[in-house]
Amino acid sequence: MVERFLIYGHRGSPKRQPENTMESFEETLRAGADGFETDLRMLSDQTAILFHDDELEEEDIESLSMRVLRERGVKVSLVHGLGDFAGRTQMILEVKRSKWEDVLLKEVAEWPNVVVTSFDHSLVPEVRKRRHDIELGITVFGYLLDLPGYAKRLGVSWVYPSFRYTDAAQVEALHAHGIRVVPWTVNRPRDWERLHAIGCDGVITDYPAEAVAWRDGAAAPRIED
Numbered sequence: 660m661v662e663r664f665l666i667y668g669h670r671g672s673p674k675r676q677p678e679n680t681m682e683s684f685e686e687t688l689r690a691g692a693d694g695f696e697t698d699l700r701m702l703s704d705q706t707a708i709l710f711h712d713d714e715l716e717e718e719d720i721e722s723l724s725m726r727v728l729r730e731r732g733v734k735v736s737l738v739h740g741l742g743d744f745a746g747r748t749q750m751i752l753e754v755k756r757s758k759w760e761d762v763l764l765k766e767v768a769e770w771p772n773v774v775v776t777s778f779d780h781s782l783v784p785e786v787r788k789r790r791h792d793i794e795l796g797i798t799v800f801g802y803l804l805d806l807p808g809y810a811k812r813l814g815v816s817w818v819y820p821s822f823r824y825t826d827a828a829q830v831e832a833l834h835a836h837g838i839r840v841v842p843w844t845v846n847r848p849r850d851w852e853r854l855h856a857i858g859c860d861g862v863i864t865d866y867p868a869e870a871v872a873w874r875d876g877a878a879a880p881r882i883e884d
Contacts, residue, residue, distance in 0.1 A: 664851075665861025666870045667751060668695040669844045670711065673865050679709040680736050684744060690868035691875075693861065694749030694772075696819075696843070699738055701759040702728075707738035707766050711755070721756065738766045745770035751819070751841075751863070753798060757782035764789055774817050783813045798843070800824075807832040819843055819863065822850055827857035834858065846882060848873055 671683025672690065679697050687695045698711040704724040714720060715733065728735060744750060752767060754777045767773055768790055775786055776796035783795050796817030797810060802824040810818050810833065818833055822842035830840050842854055843863040851873055854862055864870045866882055 665693040667863045668867035691871040692867040696751035709736045760785045
């Protein structure tokens with residue numbers, strides 16, 4: 660049985676504040692969530708930013724510089740700013756693409772209670788080669804065959820699966836390898852209830868305040884998504 664069902668804000672609290680901003684993360688913590696997930700990318704000038712999408716105005720975001728973003732009036736938060744949350748909460752740092760591990764680790768390696776994860780699973784061994792003391796995860800979509808064995812071979816301690824593909828057998832098998840399971844992006848009470856019932860360790864949600872209220876025994880909120 661899960662000791663505490665963990666609630667993480669998806670890019671913070673995006674229904675109340677702009678996603679991937681310090682204001683959104685603060686809103687998540689005010690709601691009583693256990694932490695938040697955010698998206699990391701590196702621009703062409705080696706600036707590490709919080710940004711989800713692959714493109715900006717049909718250009719690869721990683722091909723642009725901070726100067727270009729400023730010229731276009733695009734406001735983004737810097738990864739460096741997450742240092743204000745170090746030690747205050749758990750941060751799930753989803754690195755959208757690999758190949759900038761050295762810059763990444765200069766930014767985040769000394770922060771406590773972070774998990775570095777990615778859909779780009781080539782990131783995991785590269786980070787592990789550089790630092791053995793950082794918690795690692797993988798983010799996955801769909802139902803991977805032998806996900807527990809794959810995750811164990813990679814040496815991760817967290818798996819973040821798409822919630823629609825998460826079932827009790829998978830959760831039990833991952834737990835048998837000591838791997839925690841936190842599905843994304845789960846926005847309805849009925850799905851929180853199902854995932855809690857099958858033993859998931861928590862959820863990533865766009866509605867952290869509502870999920871905290873539900874977990875803590877309040878009536879299930881009505882959510883229009």
